[in-house]
Amino acid sequence: MRKKTYQLPLCCCRCNVGIPIADCIQIRLVIYNPKCIYYKYFWAVCLAIVLPEKGRMGNVVRRRTRGALRCSSFEVCGNMAGLELLSDQGYRLDGRKATELRKVQARMGVFAQADGSAYLEQGNTKALAVVYGPHEMRGSRSRTRHDRAVINCQYSMATFSTAERKRRPHGDRKSTEMSLHLKQTFEAAVMTQLYPRSQIDIYVKILQSDGGNYSVCVNAATLAVIDAGIPMRDYVCACTVGFVDETPLADLCYAEESGGVSSLALALLPRGGQIALLQMDARLHQDHLEALIEAAMTACKGVSKVLDEVVRQHLEEVSVLSGE
Amino acid sequence: MAADMRLPTVRKAVSLSVSAFDRKDLVVPGDVITSDTGFMRGHGTYVDEDKLTASVAGEVQRVDKLICVRPLKTRFNGEVGDVVVGRITEVQQKRWKVETNSRLDSVLLLSSVNLPGGELRRRSAEDELTMREYLQEGDLISAEVQSVFSDGALSLHTRSLKYGKLGQGVLVQLSPSLIKRQKTHFHNLPCGASIILGNNGFVWLYPTPEQQEEEAGGFYTSLEPVSLSDREVISRLRNCLLALAAHKVLLYDTSVLYCYEFSVQHQVKDILKPEVMEEIVMLTQQKLLEQEG
Structure with missing residues (x-):
């Protein structure tokens, strides 16, 4: 180095x-x-x-x-930011092991107004997701599809979410790209063909950003879509992994992401093992790619277990309340 | 104005009885319901490699060989004969588009409304041009589902004097799954107001009309000032509905009325306070149980 x-x-x-x-x-x-x-x-x-x-x-x-x-x-x-991301003992900056995820906490049904909503924390990254729909096409009618529903995503970051105050919460190039990625992810999982000529809106807001924004958004939005009662093939779980010292690190935090690690974001339908989205814009030797994807899939399956628990807990609570 | 301020409190955990855990009939997306091929695929399920799999989170319902999963919360799935309350979003040729909390806007055809001046009147081109005089964008109506189109959109009709344009009152939007299906959804409550419990989760509260206007064909709206006492009753009912909905109590005339009776000892604005809400709803549930048992 x-x-x-x-x-x-x-x-x-x-x-x-x-x-x-x-x-x-x-x-x-x-x-x-x-x-x-x-x-x-x-x-x-x-x-x-x-x-x-x-x-x-x-x-x-x-x-x-x-x-x-x-x-x-x-x-x-050079590529390393001058920080030791993985110690000799195998611990990371925040004391996790290489394959360890951050703590995930979530709640469904946080808003009464929306059709579905969820709040999710993954370590210090916090996101709110809201789903409206399926409903009649609003805005431009020309986007209407006669065989399936159109998914409309909007990603935004609260102005106070980063260390430096953000000027534009949404609409900049990075958010637009993220919205597009979210849209592609959910088109793979939501059974849109059941709702011809309709539109499903998914709005995600990052309240605090500490790395892995894309994956936290996907996880939060999954819960919101389930809360809205929209049919999905499976959960979509996402996770970022990085590659340091020949070791894949699961669920990167901001410190690691900005430390010059080549990272990869993966959205997975865990039961079938299908990949909904895979994104990597760093350099990595192709021999390592397989190990990295394998690590990402394991991490996603870990996330899916947590989400599963949250959904089941929510189901039981609501069904007890409504006395069924 | 003095605002009611309170400190954040820990959310109360719902006490889950032992029987509630590991309930087999609760599934989440991706759960395999059965790998037996003898069953039929209903709503909320799909077939993945010959296995019947759930696609929504909810309760499994079996009717003979048909397996459905009913989500706990969803948009309104209309059936023929449902009473709905909706809002006009668009006036088109020979039809109005109505927002009914359904997944597509519902259609109200000009030919399925009672025009002023008699039952048997031909719809002329003039009627088409004056459609906006009867109902314009933003108006609220009550109607009945006449038929369901193949894409799931609803066709409505107002061919009865009880349906038509809604005048002065309050709209409360709730989840459709909270409305109990009953013989009648129009009630004149003894507390001095009337209620339309739309199957689509839209509830309309209005002062009980003096007498039915026959000739207007459902387009007449009274603009008489509503007395303060009536307005108080309506706002109390509205808050009661919100309280019941917050605790997921099924809504029908009896539950609303009981809730109203128990709320009388509180001020109208206090009903929305969490502790008051809980107290009232608890008393209501108790009385409903007594009534049943």
Whole structure:
């Protein structure tokens, strides 16, 4: 692992500093601030693009910082962010083992107004999902399908969900992409052919973001769809996995995601083992891919067990209340 | 205005009796109900590799060889003869589109309404042009399901004097599964108001009309001011309905009336407080049980 430490003022963060790293597409500048109360390790991460042919940094494309950054040191390194993501003893930053998931807690039927709703926490990532429908097509009639229902997804992040306050809660490029992914995931699982000419709306909001946003959204939305009584082939469970030191890490948190791990998001229909969506936009040697997918599937099955428990508990509570 | 503030409290866990656990008739999506091929596939199920599998979370119901799964909460699945309360969303050629909490908007044909001025009147082109005078977007109506189309959309009719446009009153939107199916869904409650319990979960509360207007054919709406006492009764009933719905009590004339009787000792606005709600609903349930047993 190549690692260089610069003593620089923060303003350099935006400058085009020449850095001799030729072999990676993405590099991250990591500012380490031990005084921060939020994490033991708190970083402000500046994602930058290195132009490989010239071997120097391009513009900073995204900056995630918190106001007061009286930081001491500035680390620039290659694919690894200069943090030990997996200790020699096999523990991760937050003390989990490699295959361990974060704690999942969920509740169904949190809103009375919507047809279905759910709240899900996975570690520190928290999401609310709401489902309306199936109902008559609203908006543009031209999207109507005469053989099946149309699924409409909207993903948004609360302005207070990240360390740096978000300006646009939804509608930016990242959210649009995420909405599209959610739509594709649920089209694979929901039996849309039963509701011709209708529309199903799935709205998901991230209330607190700590990594694995896509998978938490899918898990929350699954519960909401079940709560709405919409037929599905199976649960859809999702999980992100990363690859560090030849080991797949299940359910990445933000620290790990931003630490330059090549990660993979997988949505699975656990009983049949069908993959609803698989997404990876990092580099990984193809020999490792199979192990990574295998780890993701195991993690998804773990999530599905938790969701199953939540749904059964909810069913029993409601059926006891209604005295059936 | 003084607002009622309260601290967050721990949600009370529903006491699940031992028998409630591991109930075999509760299934979740993906559960295999049976691998026997002799059964018929009903709603809420699908066949996956010759196994009958549930696609919704709910209760399994068997009728002879037919297996269905009924979800606990769902949109309104209309059947012929159901009473519905709905809102006009669109005026089209010869038809109105009505929002009835169903998965597609319902249709009310011009030919299936009673136009003012007699039963047997031909629908002329003029009637088509003046459709918006009878019912326009946003109007509430009560109607009956006449037929169900193949795609699940409902066709409604208002060919009876009890159906038609709704005037002054309060609409409460609840889950359709909470409405108990009964012989009649129109009730004049002895507490001084009337109620339409639509099968689609829309409940209409209105002051009891003095006498039935015959000639108007269901399009007449009274704009007389409603007395304060009537309005109080209606708001109390509305809060009672919400309280009953929050505790998943089936709604029909008796349960609503009992709930109203027990709520009298509280102020109207207090009925929605969780503890008052629980007390009233508990008393109601007790009285209903006594009545049954």
